[in-house]
Amino acid sequence: MWKSNKSRAEQHFATPQKKDDKVLKQKEKTQRERDERMARLRDLRLAKEAAEQAPGDQPEATGKQPASPESQEEISARLPKVHPHRS
Numbered sequence: 001m002w003k004s005n006k007s008r009a010e011q012h013f014a015t016p017q018k019k020d021d022k023v024l025k026q027k028e029k030t031q032r033e034r035d036e037r038m039a040r041l042r043d044l045r046l047a048k049e050a051a052e053q054a055p056g057d058q059p060e061a062t063g064k065q066p067a068s069p070e071s072q073e074e075i076s077a078r079l080p081k082v083h084p085h086r087s
Contacts (some may be wrong), residue, residue: 003011
């Protein structure tokens with residue numbers, strides 16, 4: 001027997017809806033996995049930082065002195081020389 005136009009239209013409309021639902025579920029799954037991975041990595045990073053700070057709460061003396069601030073002349077000496085355009 002022939003399908004009515006209404007049922008064919010409903011079926012035609014339902015097919016893309018099912019595909020959209022699958023795509024949406026896949027996107028949600030991907031986002032959830034990404035969030036879980038980021039949370040795990042964040043926890044590992046925080047644990048590592050806490051472990052690094054725990055044994056040496058005070059900064060270690062390495063004997064290195066901080067770099068002295070450079071003068072403007074020293075900085076400009078390292079920069080490439082650019083000639084102004086003449087019009």
